Amino acid sequence: MIIVMQPDAGEAEISAVEARIRSHGLEVHVSRGTERTLIGAIGDERKLDPEMFDPLPGVERSMHILKPYKLVAREWHKASTIVDVAGVKIGANAVQVIAGPCSVETQPQMDAAADGVAAAGARLMRGGAFKPRTSPYAFQGKGVDGLAMLRDAAARHGLPIVTELMDVRMLDAFLEHKVDVIQIGTRNMQNFDLLKEVGRVDVPVILKRGMSATISEWLMAAEYIAAGGNHRIMLCERGIRTFETAYRNVLDVTAVAVLKRETHLPVIVDPSHGTGDYRSVPALARAAAAVGADGLIIEVHPDPARALSDGPQSLTPAKFEALMVSVRQIAEVCGLRM
Numbered sequence: 001m002i003i004v005m006q007p008d009a010g011e012a013e014i015s016a017v018e019a020r021i022r023s024h025g026l027e028v029h030v031s032r033g034t035e036r037t038l039i040g041a042i043g044d045e046r047k048l049d050p051e052m053f054d055p056l057p058g059v060e061r062s063m064h065i066l067k068p069y070k071l072v073a074r075e076w077h078k079a080s081t082i083v084d085v086a087g088v089k090i091g092a093n094a095v096q097v098i099a100g101p102c103s104v105e106t107q108p109q110m111d112a113a114a115d116g117v118a119a120a121g122a123r124l125m126r127g128g129a130f131k132p133r134t135s136p137y138a139f140q141g142k143g144v145d146g147l148a149m150l151r152d153a154a155a156r157h158g159l160p161i162v163t164e165l166m167d168v169r170m171l172d173a174f175l176e177h178k179v180d181v182i183q184i185g186t187r188n189m190q191n192f193d194l195l196k197e198v199g200r201v202d203v204p205v206i207l208k209r210g211m212s213a214t215i216s217e218w219l220m221a222a223e224y225i226a227a228g229g230n231h232r233i234m235l236c237e238r239g240i241r242t243f244e245t246a247y248r249n250v251l252d253v254t255a256v257a258v259l260k261r262e263t264h265l266p267v268i269v270d271p272s273h274g275t276g277d278y279r280s281v282p283a284l285a286r287a288a289a290a291v292g293a294d295g296l297i298i299e300v301h302p303d304p305a306r307a308l309s310d311g312p313q314s315l316t317p318a319k320f321e322a323l324m325v326s327v328r329q330i331a332e333v334c335g336l337r338m
């Protein structure tokens, strides 16, 4: 059962709800978000009824949630959640585009990428400073220096930044560099200790789908972040592993339609990792907009042939600009802003 507190509910009101849950022999989980507090009753829910909580002061409403994921379920939150990233609203009838290189390499590379993605109309900039590479001998990223390069390049165009966190020990560096969105990559979707830590901070999170994760496992991973009190979560479909070997991953557009029913969280799509080939990226970006994605995250490099990671799936700034024109047409037909 979940008890949704009113936004201005005080500590005494929260404690009264906790006491009532415990008096029936159940455990309590409190998730204190910036907007409101959500209280979960854990245990034999048959002992509880909304009538026990709804009349209490400070309670907005309470209900049984049948799904294993609770806080992220659309069951209790019919309206779609809008995540505000430094004024860019994700989940509000718009296709918001995040673009930039796979990896932060040099300041000139980042400056050229920022110029290109900003000119084409991207609203946020991406760039990996810490890279999860399959081979330990491959480029591992610029680390903290990379955070500064991304921040400097993006700031010249007023773009908020998105970058991947792999290790909880780097969280303070992310906060110091004022990272606007923390990306949790596909390889860490079920790194539960990492999820718990990002659940404690007040920074929006993009949770990428594990490459072999079911939608239910993915939503349970999001539940870890929400349970910690961070409710500013966006899900990112980035392609899954199947029997097909003709391309890197299979972009699961069906997942977007299913997630829109199952969760109130915004859903974005990464057609770059989702296909692995720059030639397929524009078509899949259009498919994502058409199926209802709230945003796209796209790899753009000023010189893909020389990229230190994911060059084959990276667009040049010129190709990215053409993609934006064609996705805008789809957005318009669907009544979405871009």
Ligand code: PEP
Binding pocket: 102, 128, 132, 184, 185, 186, 187, 208, 238, 273
């Ligand atoms: C990335 O965004 O560059 C990345 C490594 O993504 P994923 O975790 O989806 O592979």
Ligand code: MN
Binding pocket: 102, 103, 273, 299, 309, 310
């Ligand atoms: Mn990449």
